[in-house]
Amino acid sequence: MAVIIEDLNRNLLRNLLRGPRQPTTKLFERPKYNDIWAGLLFIAVFLGYVAVSGVTIHRYAKYKGFSGGGIYDASNDFSLNTNTLVLFIFVLCVALAFSYAYFLGARYFSKLFIWVTGILNIVFALATGIYYIVRGQYGGGIVFLIFGVFAIVCFISWIPRIPFTAYMMEVSIDVSRQYGHMFLVSTIGGLVAVAFAAWFSVTLVSIYVAYEPDSTGVNPACPNGSGGCSTARVIGLVVYVTFAMYWFSEWLKNTVHTTIAGVYGSWYFFANSPQGMPHGATRGAFRRATTYSFGSISFGSLILALIQMLRQACSIAQQQEAAQGSLIGSIGFWVLGCFISLLDWLVTFFNRYAFCHIALYGKAYIPSAKDTWKMMKDRGVDALVNDCLVGPVLTMGSVFVSYVCALLAYLYLQFTNPGYNQGGDFTAVIMAFAFVIGLQICQIFMTPVSSGIETIFAAMAWDPQVLVHDHSEMYYRLVQLYPKVQQAIHA
Template sequence: MSGYYNEQPRPYPPPNQQGEAQEFYQQQPQQQAYHAQNYPPPDDGPLPPKAGETFEEQFAIEKPKFNDIWAAILWILTFLGFIAVSVLALRGYSRSEKTSGGGIYDGNAEFGLTTNTVVLFAFVLVVAWGVSLLYLLAIRTFTKQIIYISAILNVVVGIGSAAYYFYRGYYSAAIVFLIFAVLYAFCFWTWRSRIPFTVLMLRTVISVAKSYGHVFLVSLCGGFIALAFSAWFSVTLVGIYVRWTPNSSNTACREGGCSNGKVYGLIAFSVFAAFWTSEIIKNVMHVTVSGVYGGWYFSAGGSSSNSPPSHPTLGAFRRAMTYSFGSICFGSLIVSLIQMLRQAASVAQNDAAQSGDIFQYILFCIASCIISIIQWAVEFLNEYAYSYIALYGKAYFPAAKATWNLIKDRGIDALIQDCLINPVLTMGAVFVGYLCALLGYLWLEFTKPSYNERNTYTAVIMAFAFLIGLQIANVFLNPLKSGATTIFVAIAVDPQVLMSDHPDLYGHMLSVYPQIQQAVHV
């Protein structure tokens, strides 16, 4: 860490010029940095670290128990239901292969989604995984430049895609992509003053990831799991269409039970299960990485009485998959339900655009915006609650309440609002989604599958391609978001550790963000 800070050209104020915050800390003994605060600790948990060598010992839970176990049971039942639907759908798909096409150009296809769609989703998955990995490596290598690269790529690809869709006459997609491009351009212009602080925090996150724990390994493993699950979901989605679409040519319907209502219902259930499972994958990674950054903040400083815990990644992962798994399922369930509403509004918006109903298009556009704001608020709270859960092992609601109170009482909300790590990484994920959606559209245009002669499935396939790319990219980038989130939560728990154990980081914060003295109420 010190090597990175020594490379920074901007000096920070010496100790006698750092204002009231420095004067406050000069009054505190430095031998036991963590336990020397004058303000009360949180009411609902002991403050780590304790004496010990492992993560479980230093961040011990006084009365360990399996929290929110009902949510874990509900997810297990949902996942078993998804497995059952998948088995039935794929069995029916295998029986109907002759009528669902045998390759990219599905010359023998007679109804519904076909093997062409399976191959398309396979390409989408490979592109999403590959581009996400390259983007992660670019962040690791070009930490400062990636902020500008992300913004430029989003705007250029968004405008380019919109222009192409206008040229091809697909106006609904063109308008959506153009709005996103203009919005990101405006946001980046207004974010300029916050870039130096964001660069500092992102470099700190990357530096810790390189030297402590196995953050990039977590990202890579999570990416593989997300890829495998997305492939399974994509094949299941096509299998549902093939198995239960009512058509005289559908050999699977000879057993009965085919109807459009069943297709829509099973797709809705499968999408919900996929959303929920994907959120759980991301949040297990989040809790795991939060343990790594919590160990670094509280125990890796020069004046800390504890040495860094051994195997922090494995210890935090164990907690995520045992005592905290129910809480992870609970928070993920809330986000998944909101995502379902947003997806429904998006599909309805595309249908209204294709039918030329301007009133419904505007109505569903407004609904999508409102749902997006709600989703942002819930995901924001979840991120910080899960970092607290990683260190304290609390249930979901107590952790969310305690985290919110900490952030507000310590004034960390001001720091969070001025840090652009999450928006920048989200821009990167949206860029991957753009590419996947464009790939889906080009695939349909050039292969011309029989099921899409009237562009019936264009909006649906583009939406799913975008979501697949977005989800895989979010999984890849999630550990970096988790690192920044955990640092902010740790600062809220004990700002003194930042001063005493990480003076270089605090000094450079003062240099690029002097408001930290007022933002952190100590």
């Protein structure tokens, strides 16, 4: 009798979802090239980065003896040198190790992973704040303590939603285990991110070595003030290569995301259909992401790169104010940084689902964003998305890795005490770049986990009947954990 009643309930629930089903024949059709201007601009900026990097690294190699060959043997006491390069190597190793460990934790221990992420962020933020206060840097210490209190409040509010989030992570990871090449895509993307971060680190140090002027005339790259050296040139080149780094990192992350979203879309629409999974789904998704959708991905990544440049500038200013003991200035820049971070979160959220639509339907960036947002609001899936903690949890994890990298940079500068940083002038800048390196590498490694869930939500918005008919077990489990799902996807 119980079985009969459950069957009747299942049939009743299937009939609740009415409305035309999005024809699957429209999925994965041969698209056209979109947003070509953004793709060409991205290539031009990257080639400019290559040119700047080549020239500055050549000048660095030419005068390498002046900048030292290790941690303590540099004659250069006025700008970044090989000591800084060694630090960035340590930062890269730490970011790679922590990111991969975090990735494995998400893959094998989903529920525990969420708890550990929240607790570690709270403990680390509070400990860092206390450490800064003990060291006499009250501005930075108070900011980190505020972060810690905010993390506590957020985590307590998340506890009721942890079972729902853990199940969505399990679904995403179970699918990825069936198609192990998705982890291969993520691993390759992570390694490319590490390699690019290493390249960026060398380029950044080389810019200072090659063009930082010195009033005493000690810098052999700038004899008697010549050689094109000036503070303005250093600032301009640093801003340019940092912007290029952000844009490339975002493009890489979003290319991995779009590729994996294409595979999850294939699974959602075809895994339990008569046609079955398309052959070479990963290869096809990657080809579309790097050809037809290259411009669209570049466009969306450009918007994020500009916002993140502003956020980093605000972070550097806040840390400099804290180092100078200016509590009001430090808190002021922290508040401004919070607003910029909120804008960054909103645009990132918007982009992720737009890229899911691009992966499935191959449209241009703006039409994809409009269509996805409209459908999610019509279906009510935006409420479902907001109640899933995967995005915030992965962000907290990435920020934790960034904290570790920034703290490593701070401790390294304290213990090695390089000549160029006797007054602490470069501490804020170096910590900010270490933070960014850790954040970007971890986010790229964690892309498969979030991409799967976001694609499932987007596909549910477009065709909820597929969820009920082809993935009924997942649907009924969702109803148990999150009863609102019936209203969220009800047309």
